[in-house]
Amino acid sequence: MADTEPALAGIRTAIDELDAEIVGLLARRADLVRQAAPLKSDRQAVRAPERVAQVVARVRALAGAAGADPDLIERIYRGMIQAFIDMETVEHHRVSGD
Numbered sequence: 001m002a003d004t005e006p007a008l009a010g011i012r013t014a015i016d017e018l019d020a021e022i023v024g025l026l027a028r029r030a031d032l033v034r035q036a037a038p039l040k041s042d043r044q045a046v047r048a049p050e051r052v053a054q055v056v057a058r059v060r061a062l063a064g065a066a067g068a069d070p071d072l073i074e075r076i077y078r079g080m081i082q083a084f085i086d087m088e089t090v091e092h093h094r095v096s097g098d
């Protein structure tokens, strides 16, 4: 069998480079979500299920156009948004006491 190590190492280097970009983008997204927290009236407004549905529908369409699996992208986004909701809930409580 051919030595697969160089190919795997190359793939992992490319993944590491993408992760550096993704983390930078996530930091910017987290900053924007944090800014939204004080603008919301209560916990239900923080969760904003209709907005989550809108974001998921949009990224599914973007995934399709980009040649990615919409189901995979939806799973990733639902996990990510839940983490942002948790963070935004803590921030909302901090600024509003609600």
Ligand SMILES: O=C(O)C(=O)C[C@]1(C(=O)O)C=C[C@@H](O)C=C1
Binding pocket: 033, 036, 046, 047, 048, 049, 051, 052, 055, 080, 081, 084, 085, 088
């Ligand atoms: O759009 C908002 O209102 C946000 O706070 C952003 C965001 C998201 O991460 O996309 C986070 C929490 C809400 O449940 C909906 C969407």
